[in-house]
Amino acid sequence: MTFTASPSSATVVVMTSTYLLDNPFTFRDRRLGGWPLAKGWVTFSLACGAGAIANVGISSYIFNAHVVGWAPAALSGVMIVSMWNCAVSSVLTWRTTA
Numbered sequence: 001m002t003f004t005a006s007p008s009s010a011t012v013v014v015m016t017s018t019y020l021l022d023n024p025f026t027f028r029d030r031r032l033g034g035w036p037l038a039k040g041w042v043t044f045s046l047a048c049g050a051g052a053i054a055n056v057g058i059s060s061y062i063f064n065a066h067v068v069g070w071a072p073a074a075l076s077g078v079m080i081v082s083m084w085n086c087a088v089s090s091v092l093t094w095r096t097t098a
Helices: 005-026 035-064 070-092
Strands: none
């Protein structure tokens, strides 16, 4: 598997597992269930999609520029986009109704 394909597939797995853990733990006061849980995964994935693209792009650029090895390159991409993903998904997926 190429370096770009590897974090891309890992990103989908991590986004799904993060969503399934965030729902009952991080956002337990706004927990989604049933059909809203499925719709929430879609909005969560869309919200984190920009972060996922940025993560893969940043880590691939750093790795391909031979700045560092694959692990620090991947970690740098994760660190840069994690705050974005949290902020955007909390507004779009687990928003409170007024």
